[in-house]
Amino acid sequence: MKGKELSPSQITAMVALPRITIMMMFMPSITRGNALHDGWLAALISVGAGLILAALAAGLAARFPDDGFGHFSKVVLGRLLGAVAALLLASFYYLLVIMWVRQLSILVVSVILERTPGWVVGLSMLVAGLYGAFLGPGPLGRAAVVLMLLVGLSVVVGLTSLHGSGAMDFSYLKPVLARGWRPVMVAAVSPTFWFATTASTSLVLTRFCTRPQEVPRAVLKGTLISGLVLVLLVAAAISTFGPRKAAEQLSPVHSMARTVFLMGIMERVDIVLFTIWIVAIAFDLALFLFATATVVGDALGVRWRSVLGFLGAGIAAVASLQVLDVFTLGTLLSIPATAMVMATVHVGLVGIVFLVAAIRRQGERT
Amino acid sequence: MAKGRRLQPGMFGFRKRQRNDTGGQSGQSQPRPLPAKLADSLQQIRQEFHDASDLVVKQFCIGGIAARKAAVLYLEGMADGKAVKEAVIEPLMLWARPQLGGGALRGNLPEQIRQRLSPAQNMINLHSMQEVAEQLLEGNSVLLVDGFSVALGTENRGFPKRAVEAPETEVVVRGPREGFTEVVRDSVALVRRRLKTPGLVVEQMRVGRRSVTDVRLLYLAGVARPELVREVRRRVQAIDVDMAPESGIIEQLISDYLLWLFPLIQSTERPDTVAASLAEGRVALLVDHSPFALIMPNTLFQFFSTAEDYYQQYLVSLMLRLIRLGAFAISTFITAIYIASSSFHQELIPLPLLLNIAASEAGVPFPLPITAVAIELLLEVLREAGIRLPRQVGQAVSIVGAIVLGQAAVQAGFASAGLVIVAALGTIASFAIPNFEAAVAVRLLRFPFILLASVLGFYGLFLGAVILLFYLSSLQCFGVPFLSSGRALMLSSYDPWTRSPVRPYAPRERIRQATPPRRRQGSDR
Numbered sequence: 001m002k003g004k005e006l007s008p009s010q011i012t013a014m015v016a017l018p019r020i021t022i023m024m025m026f027m028p029s030i031t032r033g034n035a036l037h038d039g040w041l042a043a044l045i046s047v048g049a050g051l052i053l054a055a056l057a058a059g060l061a062a063r064f065p066d067d068g069f070g071h072f073s074k075v076v077l078g079r080l081l082g083a084v085a086a087l088l089l090a091s092f093y094y095l096l097v098i099m100w101v102r103q104l105s106i107l108v109v110s111v112i113l114e115r116t117p118g119w120v121v122g123l124s125m126l127v128a129g130l131y132g133a134f135l136g137p138g139p140l141g142r143a144a145v146v147l148m149l150l151v152g153l154s155v156v157v158g159l160t161s162l163h164g165s166g167a168m169d170f171s172y173l174k175p176v177l178a179r180g181w182r183p184v185m186v187a188a189v190s191p192t193f194w195f196a197t198t199a200s201t202s203l204v205l206t207r208f209c210t211r212p213q214e215v216p217r218a219v220l221k222g223t224l225i226s227g228l229v230l231v232l233l234v235a236a237a238i239s240t241f242g243p244r245k246a247a248e249q250l251s252p253v254h255s256m257a258r259t260v261f262l263m264g265i266m267e268r269v270d271i272v273l274f275t276i277w278i279v280a281i282a283f284d285l286a287l288f289l290f291a292t293a294t295v296v297g298d299a300l301g302v303r304w305r306s307v308l309g310f311l312g313a314g315i316a317a318v319a320s321l322q323v324l325d326v327f328t329l330g331t332l333l334s335i336p337a338t339a340m341v342m343a344t345v346h347v348g349l350v351g352i353v354f355l356v357a358a359i360r361r362q363g364e365r366t
Numbered sequence: 367m368a369k370g371r372r373l374q375p376g377m378f379g380f381r382k383r384q385r386n387d388t389g390g391q392s393g394q395s396q397p398r399p400l401p402a403k404l405a406d407s408l409q410q411i412r413q414e415f416h417d418a419s420d421l422v423v424k425q426f427c428i429g430g431i432a433a434r435k436a437a438v439l440y441l442e443g444m445a446d447g448k449a450v451k452e453a454v455i456e457p458l459m460l461w462a463r464p465q466l467g468g469g470a471l472r473g474n475l476p477e478q479i480r481q482r483l484s485p486a487q488n489m490i491n492l493h494s495m496q497e498v499a500e501q502l503l504e505g506n507s508v509l510l511v512d513g514f515s516v517a518l519g520t521e522n523r524g525f526p527k528r529a530v531e532a533p534e535t536e537v538v539v540r541g542p543r544e545g546f547t548e549v550v551r552d553s554v555a556l557v558r559r560r561l562k563t564p565g566l567v568v569e570q571m572r573v574g575r576r577s578v579t580d581v582r583l584l585y586l587a588g589v590a591r592p593e594l595v596r597e598v599r600r601r602v603q604a605i606d607v608d609m610a611p612e613s614g615i616i617e618q619l620i621s622d623y624l625l626w627l628f629p630l631i632q633s634t635e636r637p638d639t640v641a642a643s644l645a646e647g648r649v650a651l652l653v654d655h656s657p658f659a660l661i662m663p664n665t666l667f668q669f670f671s672t673a674e675d676y677y678q679q680y681l682v683s684l685m686l687r688l689i690r691l692g693a694f695a696i697s698t699f700i701t702a703i704y705i706a707s708s709s710f711h712q713e714l715i716p717l718p719l720l721l722n723i724a725a726s727e728a729g730v731p732f733p734l735p736i737t738a739v740a741i742e743l744l745l746e747v748l749r750e751a752g753i754r755l756p757r758q759v760g761q762a763v764s765i766v767g768a769i770v771l772g773q774a775a776v777q778a779g780f781a782s783a784g785l786v787i788v789a790a791l792g793t794i795a796s797f798a799i800p801n802f803e804a805a806v807a808v809r810l811l812r813f814p815f816i817l818l819a820s821v822l823g824f825y826g827l828f829l830g831a832v833i834l835l836f837y838l839s840s841l842q843c844f845g846v847p848f849l850s851s852g853r854a855l856m857l858s859s860y861d862p863w864t865r866s867p868v869r870p871y872a873p874r875e876r877i878r879q880a881t882p883p884r885r886r887q888g889s890d891r
Contacts, residue, residue: 108825112710112711112823112824112825113710113822113823113825116822120822121822121825124822124826124829125829128829128832128833128836131833131836132832132833132836135836135839135840136840138839138840138847139836139839139840140836140839142839142847142849142850143832143835143836143839143849146835146839146849147835271711271713271714271824274824274825275824275827275828278824278825278828278829278832279828279831279832279835282829282832282833283832286836
């Protein structure tokens, strides 16, 4: 089959990596809510719910092993509605790209490159992402495996160092449902949709897989791995800072990294964390730019590389206008708004396509 | 296979010829039959070779009978003149007369000669002028007999050649000291001695219209993927150049890409490396006039393995391989890390060290990135000079240059001591990479990383790293990803990340013919 370049294990890495990257950066709307000591429980619940949504997306993709979302949404919903659904999903992916670039730019210029304009950081990151996306699914899959090793190693080393430093107090984790289920469930909403977001890339990647029937399993495996990391990080953050202080942190993982001191060799381990973010975020951008271009390309019947060219040209055009913060999207980037958009996309969009496909299938059988 | 990016034959200064230009390669035009008359044949051969002064023609009479005129031709220096005299001319001149008497024997004379001399001489019949020319150019002698339009080619090669010596570019402490030579037949024999199986297939091909270079394609039947063998054969046969004087030319012409940084085809001087690669299912090319064999496909991890890894204890070889991987990282990033941490992220460095660095940088008038590039360039110049000069002088220049110039640069305030140490460490680390071409690629990579670290600090450095990762992920060699661990490409890799700790070269399951090839396919839709 033409273009079949991804193995299931590469898809696992591609699904797990973006989620872990985001968690390392801003894990924590989950620690910010009222769940407090029970934040880790909220993380656990979000993993379970995320697995269900991941199964929905991967199951839908597996029904159309040789088509992308842009193709089969037209088959399921009809030509016009299908194209609209595909473009909505692509817009969502593109929104994520812009959001990550903006957030990373802000972090980089506020923590490590104070005198550099944000648009320089953002634009250079986008160029790297566009290059990765342009190379296509095969190179992205291979890069994902290498990066997963790097990120996995850094998580293990980081947590071990943190534990070794004696900063963790596990008694903070004890109270279970001290405030009832409600705050725990509310805290679990946002990460659930993040899991669903990364899992939804299977809607794009399945048709590039050498063994598409194994994609659902690979996606669930990737979601589970990233879920395990989330639970560990949340537990580490709560036990390191205590539930209230953890809730005050913009980036608890960054704060945790700052508490580690490497035997006089390195004063600030958090810089290492930044480097891993940079590398992993560039991968995420590449993946979601690729997903955007593929979905748009399929929906409109044009080559995805051409779409990518347009996306790149659009970004360059905006940057050439010397708009200082070209990535500001105002209220769209607030946590409630993001959660709403994600819920609409995953439950509304993907869910509808799934349901219609299931109903049609049932109809064909009867 | 990377359609559209394939290297087009006719590049690298070798002009692409029209097909009607017969050039020096046979088979391009209709074969001209040999005249029956000896004088006419000799005249035509002399014309073909433009009266070359090294074309030796020795005329004599078979059995001393004046009517049985014959001539032996060979190119001086290419064939062994003494062997021609002893093995062809003298036996024929001394052939007993009774055996040559009678007209009935006249028609069978070349056949009789062949039967008389062939067991020792491996004679073949030649029917055209092109075949005669090919034989002479191969270093063989040609026997012409008056009245017959058939010549006899005799194997008497005797050109000067180098003996088998230890390879200079791949030195090992423990392992065989044999390296390939410039004679392809000897090189093939060195491999065959290590793989005593009839499954070792050696195919002969010719490359170059004028050089007519002998290229041998080696693989193990039943182990190498047939698709891979076919593709290598196809690419070599598609080469259309005038000259192919070295395997490096073949490497460039069959590579997947027009421009690349890392060597995508492994070159080696070691027969044991080729034999091991063939046993893994890879394919090798041996090229006449070149002591370097080409092995394909290649992966990144091949750069860090040596033949010696298998001859030592597992733990020792594992440690050495990890050291080489570390050397790769050090060589690529260390100068850039020094610049990024000194210029942008001083908070990373412990205070006592930071104070020392600041003190040494204080007296330097130039910005750190400019000094770093200058020092790196200086080291590259010293390295290049050390290679090109005679060995004894080269070593002296390298050592004296590095020590004296480094010391002088620090004392003169041109560069800080820290920078000189870091740059020297990076250069030394690059020497730990076993593959010379990969080491050069790594050294070249340092410059863009220095630039990125100078402009954007660690952010730029790691942005460059991710772009490098994307680039390496995109590379393929004969349809096999360059970042592949090795198992995906071959049927039985002994060496994906590190060798097996239990049994090096343990028997593996061989190829399943039904296994689909991994090909680079367009995925633009």
